Amino acid sequence: GAVVSQHPSRVICKSGTSVKIECRSLDFQATTMFWYRQFPKKSLMLMATSNEGSKATYEQGVEKDKFLINHASLTLSTLTVTSAHPEDSSFYICSARDVGQGTYEQYFGPGTRLTVT
Amino acid sequence: QKEVEQNSGPLSVPEGAIASLNCTYSDRGSQSFFWYRQYSGKSPELIMSIYSNGDKEDGRFTAQLNKASQYVSLLIRDSQPSDSATYLCAGEAGGTSYGKLTFGQGTILTVHP
Numbered sequence: 228g229a230v231v232s233q234h235p236s237r238v239i240c241k242s243g244t245s246v247k248i249e250c251r252s253l254d255f256q257a258t259t260m261f262w263y264r265q266f267p268k269k270s271l272m273l274m275a276t277s278n279e280g281s282k283a284t285y286e287q288g289v290e291k292d293k294f295l296i297n298h299a300s301l302t303l304s305t306l307t308v309t310s311a312h313p314e315d316s317s318f319y320i321c322s323a324r325d326v327g328q329g330t331y332e333q334y335f336g337p338g339t340r341l342t343v344t
Numbered sequence: 345q346k347e348v349e350q351n352s353g354p355l356s357v358p359e360g361a362i363a364s365l366n367c368t369y370s371d372r373g374s375q376s377f378f379w380y381r382q383y384s385g386k387s388p389e390l391i392m393s394i395y396s397n398g399d400k401e402d403g404r405f406t407a408q409l410n411k412a413s414q415y416v417s418l419l420i421r422d423s424q425p426s427d428s429a430t431y432l433c434a435g436e437a438g439g440t441s442y443g444k445l446t447f448g449q450g451t452i453l454t455v456h457p
Contacts, residue, residue: 331395336387
């Protein structure tokens with residue numbers, strides 16, 4: 228399957244600071260990427276759809292000014308958690324689809340575990 | 345609200361047995377369905393996709409889709425302890441929600457030696 232990477236894998240930051248998470252498709256181009264968050268023992272919750280060259284589409288209840296998404300190239304999307312607070316601590320995971328394969332399969336990055344102190 | 349529901353767990357089976365995981369969905373517009381495996385502390389890993397009614401087999405895994413009943417299942421034959429994980433069923437919405445996956449709550453599978 229297609230390979231998606233994320234960086235960093237783990238980050239600890241202080242309350243009030245901002246954190247940027249990168250999501251890269253390594254062996255394919257992705258016009259669309261998706262950002263999820265997952266709390267312990269819970270399922271994945273879609274936060275937003277990242278579209279290359281245009282604004283991201285956020286799910287209901289997700290603050291677009293707090294979770295800034297930039298999809299500047301066909302292989303890179305970034306999620307910036309601004310003014311982070313302890314309640315933002317979570318597992319953030321991106322996914323992308325290799326449309327060149329002609330399938331609808333989405334592949335996930337390894338995730339970024341964010342801890343806000 | 346469009347939902348995906350998985351059969352309640354956790355599910356425990358002995359090594360070598362068949363594990364059966366079930367999922368129902370409410371969005372009749374969904375056309376594509378996926379099973380992901382997630383180990384503790386890791387991100388989901390795609391193990392099966394299915395788009396048409398019927399069965400799809402890949403090694404020890406068989407996915408079944410019945411669109412009339414809005415039902416998706418995953419069978420794992422000859423279960424191994426390494427199959428112990430949380431299994432997530434996901435449906436992809438159609439129309440304007442193209443590409444978005446809705447996940448079930450997951451079923452924890454334990455395969456004991």
